[in-house]
Structures are given as structure tokens and as C-alpha cells.
Amino acid sequence: MILRRVARPLLATIFVTGGINALRQAEGHAKAAEPFLNSAFDKVGDKVPEQVPRDPVTLVRIDAAVKIGAGLAFAAGKAPRLAAGLLLGSLVPTTLAAHSFWTIKDPQEKQKQQIQFFKNASVAGGLLLAVSDTHGKPSAAWRAKHAAKDVTRDVSNAAGKLSRKGQKRANKLAKRAQKALPN
Template identity: 50%
Template sequence: MARPLLASTFLTGGLRTLRDPGAVAPAAEPVTRPLTARITALPDDPARLVRVNSAVQVGAGLLFATGRLPRLSALALAAGLVPTTLAGHAYWTEEDPEERARQRIQFFKNLSLLGGLLIAAADTHGKPSLAHRVSNAG
């Protein structure tokens, strides 16, 4: 139950943004601009980059929810969550105290999701990690 519950926010948010990337592209631009300057393989258009991120959220969310490639899909979701959080919930830029408080809650909720994804990415399901197996192979 834990994986589908954790994946649900990425599936619903990813589908919503995939259908209408223009709704969040302007807010994403301050974060996408520095990313595309450093990583030339990324599309320059913020709407396209938002759509790519949404597709990753849906795909990785489905994989994670169904238990297929859970560590890799958790990492993919975590990687996309960082710029999404910075772009969508920059509470420190808000002037209105109520809006600042709302955005701060969303920011820290996303940090909590990030923590859960990182735990899931490190979970070996009781099996020894690859590093442990390599060190004890000899």
C-alpha cells in the first residue's frame, strides 16, 4: 500500500500538468532557464520541459506504484521533485503572509515526499546491497 500511496501525488499532478503544461510553465521558467543553460540536452522551451517532467512523473509513478523498478523509479521521481518544488513553492518570494504560509506548507510537504522517495530508493527489501555483495565476494 505504501508505494501506491506515495506515487498517487505524482500520478495525479503529472497527469494534470501533462494535459495543460502552459498553466505551470511561467512559474517554472526561473528554474528551467538555469537548468537548460547547464544541461544542453534539455529543451529550451519551459512548457516542453514541464511536459517532459510530467511524463516522467506519470511513467515513474506507475512503475513505482506497481513495484516495478521501485528504486530507479523513486530516484526519477526524486530528481524531478527538486526543480518542481523550487519552481512551484518558492515561499520566500511571496509578499502576502497567507500565501507565504500556504507555499511554505507545500514546500515542506514536498521535502517530506523527497525523504520518502530517498528511503524507497535505498530500500533493498532485506537483500544485501550491491556494495555489500561486492565487498564480500572475495
């Protein structure tokens, strides 16, 4: 559909350009994200595996790579639902780290960050739609539910046929047995 071919690249643009910018200025982005990351690791650090890097610069670079890779895949229509999910997963912590307007005292800066926060919330809404977009085809959940109903029906029919055959066989044996018995 033409709408998807136009909408996906438009939605992906902010992620690809943002990812490139984050790679070019990883240290600056890491410095901005560090308070959020420290707070997050303080709260859930014991539940995060040791293999997960805690260095802000490394995390910014990983996030940038996800944004670029998933953004390009989404724009090209390659695994668009997965790509949209990855972009959404990248957008949430980025938004919380960069646009936490509720912590800002200066009214002008607070308003700027609030606008950016709600812009990102709007983009998240678009990504949620993209995650659920099945191109008009039934979703995996719908197909699984109906496949289960089909299997249940088929098993029930097969069981009914078997029991009818079994009943016919039993009736034949009963008639033979009656004929064999003396009157």
C-alpha cells in the same frame, strides 16, 4: 511484503495525478515554472547540452511524463528503486519552481507555499527511503565489497597452495639431487 504493496501506490499517487494535471495544463505550469527555469539556465546554461530543450512547455511535458511513468512503475513495484530515484529527481526542481516561499512577500501566500514546500520535502524523505530499500537483501555495494573480500581470500589461498606445491617439488628435487651426488 504487504507494507511495500500498500505504501508504494500511496506515495506514487501524488506524482501520477500531478503528472496528468501538468499534461492537461502544460501552458499554465510552464508559465509558473518559467522564472525558475530562466534563472537556472542563466546560471548553468553553458554546462547543459544543446540537446536539452529550454522551452518551458516542453520541459513541463517531459517532467509530467517522468512523473506518470515512474509513478506507475513505482506503484506496481517495477524497478522501484530506479522509479523512486526518478521521482525524487523530478520533485526537487518542481518544488523549487512552484513553492519558493522565500521569494513571496504576502504572508498568507508565503505560508501556503511554505506548507507545500515542506510537504514535498517530506515526500522526498519517503522517496529517499524507497531508493535505499533493498527488500531486506544486501545492497549492491555490500555484495561488491564482500565479493572482493571473497576473491582476495580465494586468490590468497590459491597462491598459498601453489607455493606449497612449489616448495614440495623443490624439496623432492633437492632430495634427488642429494642422492645423485657422490658421498
